[in-house]
Amino acid sequence: MKAAELALYKKTLLELREKLVGNVNFMEDEALGKSRQDASGDLSNVPIHMADVGTDNYDRDLTIGLIQNGEEELRSIDEALERISNKKFGLCEECGKKVSKARLTALPYVKNCIECQRQEEESDKT
Numbered sequence: 001m002k003a004a005e006l007a008l009y010k011k012t013l014l015e016l017r018e019k020l021v022g023n024v025n026f027m028e029d030e031a032l033g034k035s036r037q038d039a040s041g042d043l044s045n046v047p048i049h050m051a052d053v054g055t056d057n058y059d060r061d062l063t064i065g066l067i068q069n070g071e072e073e074l075r076s077i078d079e080a081l082e083r084i085s086n087k088k089f090g091l092c093e094e095c096g097k098k099v100s101k102a103r104l105t106a107l108p109y110v111k112n113c114i115e116c117q118r119q120e121e122e123s124d125k126t
């Protein structure tokens with residue numbers, strides 16, 4: 001992969017990361033019941049529906065689920081950034097083949113190629 005391409009993926013990953021960190025912090029504050037004023041920060045990063053997150057148990061569970069998803073995503077992003085520094089970015093972790101560019105563009109932190117992803121999903125079903 002060309003250095004310019006890598007730099008672009010890195011930039012995208014860093015931007016995604018920044019956005020996620022903002023969202024996770026915001027949601028944690030919400031889940032802990034802090035007032036919106038205290039949560040402060042830049043709310044422009046927060047998806048609009050998050051502003052409607054309530055405080056009853058169902059919503060709180062939902063928010064905690066979203067935080068966990070967010071943290072998982074963050075981990076994936078960090079791993080992808082690591083792969084960029086290790087020059088392994090764009091290679092499937094399972095089979096070592098190149099991950100398609102379209103796939104990387106859609107999900108820059110994806111670690112498997114489409115074939116391995118499918119196999120994984122198949123085995124999840126059993």
Ligand SMILES: [Zn+2]
Nearest residue numbers: 092095113116
């Ligand atoms: Zn693969």
